[in-house]
Amino acid sequence: MLGTSLIILIPFLPIISFLLISLVGRKNFPSFCGVLGTLSVLGSFVLSATVAYDYFFVVGKVGDAYQQMVPLKINWLQFAPNVSIDLGIMLDPISVMMLVVVTLVSLMVHFYSLGYMKGEERYATFYSYLGLFTFSMLGLVLSSNIFQIYMFWELVGVSSYLLIGYYFEKPSAVSAAKKAFIVTRFADLGFLIGILILSYYSGTLDFQTMIQRLTMQTNELHTITAASFMGASALAWGLVLVFIGGAGKSAMFPLHIWLPDAMEGPTPVSALIHAATMVVAGVFLVARLFPVFSGCPAALDIVMWVGVSSSLIAAIIACTQTDIKRVLAYSTMSQIGYMMFSLGTARYGGENGLGYMASMFHLFTHAMFKALLFLGAGSVIHYVHSNEMKDMGGLRKLMPVTHFTFLIACLAIAGIPPFAGFFSKEEILQSAYHANKVIFGLAILTAAITAFYMFRLYFNIFWNKPLPHKESAHDAHGAADAHDAHHGEGPATMLIPLVILGLLSVAVGFIPFNRLVTSDGKALATEFHMTFSIAPVLLATLGIFIALAFYKKESAVPQKMADSLSALYRGSYNKFYIDEIYLFVTKKILFPFVGRPAAWFDRNVVDGFMNMLASVTAHISALIKGLQSGKVQQYAAYFFAGAVGFVLIFIYWWT
């Protein structure tokens, strides 16, 4: 087993690169920063891979189950005798798997950006932010304490904010960054209160102790289920609130509105953060607390329904979007919905844990092909200088590598065997089938729609229009992109990650996840039912063929379809007006009816009262000061009158 100090290096290499670049490198060796960042992540990846090998094949398994290991724990902040934030490292199947996913995708993105971001003014800053993000994400997956995960959760949020707002001179990027941060912050409020509830009843913040206390028949479990608020137990409240936090980060309906806007960031960032790593943090969080969730079916039902509805809604919206990155964003949301409801259909232990395993499996495969899709889209955008489908078409000859790897990714996400997505999706569908037939129906419908919109995207980029409009693109941009005037593909640094991820998208489906990552650590026997797979694959193929018919050549059919389904089309095109609802609530209700009155009240009532005190004093003083006229004779008259008064008093009343 690797030493603890080497495991610590996994998250620390990227943060060291962040510090080096932002404090020294940005000024002194800006062009070397990219290589520095890439090397640091390469180091993390190699270490992670070693840890994964060691964990899964050498030391992780004790008896027949993988154990949780906590090689490091530092008391960071002691709240009360047993309640403390400990910074620690926890290794178990999901955290080790996430280590590999995060470092691998991050490495690919670092490498890819060497070419993609070349010549950017803030190239070094970009790499320092990437380092910060990678650090935060690694810290998140390694957390051994629920507050630690919350801390890194926030750090991930802020690095995402910085990266979305990378082009800070673009107002749309700034507002997208702000939106992403605020929406997830709002969700984190739920997470925070959930933590408070769970930790109060379990008397600890440590994951292992908490899970133990809230799953065994302990006093803590009894009090938390006995305590109820508004008809639900404290346990359910706590878990649902924690899930709200997860749903915010994972862009689940109705907290998903930030994800499409987040595409304002540079495309490699979208691949890293908004496809493969950060957005699955919510899934990871639910998986981390899964034993506790399993004891509260109501909470898992909520997870399931939120997951499946997000999945379906996002798929429908993705069908009509024209910005290729937004299509991918909605597809991400849809796939994460898949992972979520898969968790919702599972229960802790044994056969019931199929959905858990499937969800983690899908998380893994999805990271590969979705990163590939985004990087491929990045290559296309790099060449076309536009995000809009209408500016693309017929690029297959110009960009053969991109075209081929993109096709692989599309097949993978559509669930066509033998690509990776097929295997994980099959497991999810099986779990759904056993748990709830309605969920299964919706899931399989979503699968078909997924195939359709992905191939709509594929055909629109690489086929559709007969001629590659290379000329027009170059007219518009002139010498700026002279370096790729003769070929469509970017430099080798951009192609190699595509190829690697393309190979992985084929290969990772064959990893025996059922023996490695399961809810209770024990191997899970799964059978492969050929008959069960037929329906989903057929439906997916059907989706592909519809897309082929609609979009392979330019045709009027899609427009006619859109016209005939005009209400649905418009709803989907406008993302079901969810953004508008939020805007209405904030801009039309919260600001004018809470913020402005508060400010008005403060200026006029509270402050007015103070000013009134002052002015009353001033008035009284104005009345009294008239007596001090400065006229000596008046003073003398008062004096004399006073003396006479005293005389009278002494003579007549005193005696």
Added chain:
Amino acid sequence: MNDIGLFHFLFISCALFFIGVFGFLTRRNLITMLMSVELILNSVNINLVAFNKFLFPDKLDGLFFTLFIITIAAAEAAVAIAIIINLYRNYKSIDVEQTDTMKY
């Protein structure tokens, strides 16, 4: 009956006092006001002397007080006239109505 008694002295001093007060409160000229103040002081002097003479003929306390007051009145007159002259230099007037800038 023909003797001049304490009552006559008190009557004179009382009259002087009120004439002084009246002058002090009504006249606008600072010099005249100063003179009124002198009248008031002198009325007090008469009182002291008269009470001494009629009530404690074997003591001299009243006379001493009177001497003190006369001295102080002289000093006071000197200071007051100095102030008045300064006022006149600044305001070109010794009207009391115009010397009210020291209010508040």
Added chain:
Amino acid sequence: MINLSILLLIPLATALLVLICSTAAQIRMVALLGSVAQLGYSSLIMLDYMSQRAAGNKAQMLYESRHSWFSSLNIEYYVGADGISVAMIMLTAVVVMTGILISWNVEKMAKEFFFLIVLLSLGAYGFFISLDLFTMFFFLEVAVIPKFLLIGIWGSGKKEYSAMKLALMLMGGSALVLIGFLFLYFNTNTGSGAHTFDLLKIVQMHIPVAAQQFIFPLMFVGFGVFTAMFPFHTWAPDGHSSAPTAASMFLAGISMKLGGYGCLRVAAYLMPEAAHQYSWVIILLSTIAIIYGAFATLMQTDLKYINAYSSVSHCGFVIFGIGMLTKTAITGAVLQMVSHGLMTALFFAAIGMIYERTHTRQVAQLGGLLKAIPFIITVFVIAGLCSLGLPGLSGFVAEMTVFVGAWQHPDTFYRTATVLACASIVVTAVYILRAVGASGMGPVKNDEFLKFSDASWNEKLASVALLICILAIGIAPFWLNNLVSPDTQLIMDNITRVVGVN
């Protein structure tokens, strides 16, 4: 050997030296050297304090020293320090030093300016180390009056109005404090019928509950005015926005902490029964302050007003933590005092630097400054992130400690208040990101901006010093927590001794 009186002598000597200097360059150098010496001595005290505690010194107060001041009334000059005082002393030393660095370019009446700043710090040090209520009041007054002059002479905007308002409200607060102190004094009995101002002796006595019920509100409101407790906070926005940068830093960074410290050390510590009885009022007012301050901030358009209102909201957490009466929440309140002091000083410093260049603080007139003055805007953004509670910076530690502590109070009313207080962090994120986004990012509004020079050495030094402190607390909070939590435990023990556990 540590002698706390040196903490008072250094500023005094600095102030006198400032008076005899002739050129502005000499004056600021003397002031800077004085504050650096003070920072050095404060650090020495902190290190010595920590090592003594580590060595097992269990005395409640260290470095006690007392001299009779007015013996017939038992008034003493009596000082001593525990962990809370040491933390506040460090905070004061850092903020004063950075404040002097930031005001390096003050030319107008430089002698008077630095003299008053140093005098203010003298008042704050004295307040934090006093163990005699009368001495404490004396230093409280010393820390009020110079502010009036600082704002009135060196301020901007409607400075006369603000200076008057601030001075009058703070004087009103300190008048209430004085009345409270006197009532408390006449309710003490040292056995022979004499009264005492000695804080540690008063704790041992039992102040009649009826008297506490009367005295506690007086003192809490009095100190509450200093902390900008709702509804006595209105001096804060006007005062902060009119004050010169260093005065704003001092005002928000230290002066508001005088109130929090007083609420804790005097009101809650000496009158536990009343604190327990009135805790619901405290929680109500502070929750209102937190939420309402946050929403009021949303509508502000002037950077200083934004920070001033957000200070109202953040200082609400201090009162909130004290009012919760659990050990963790009180520790959180102390952490929040330190954290907010540093963070808001940094924030005001950044705003001051921006204002010095752009001559406007209106958010709408700024934009794209990150391109023009990257260092300053980075500092501004980090201060903002600290304000919205980003882990790794001090704000997170303090707020989370308050929340965890508050949640330990099982009553539904208190829980609701806690949820509302938690909700304020969302609003905080909204207004901070709006301010940062509108002023630092976006297209460059005015081409003049691009001609600005970035931070000068003194500004960089000040920002970096504050940043290091913020990061030190944010990354390694355990040392600060270990420093203050034995003493908050002591305060809490005193409360639980008389009212039981809630």
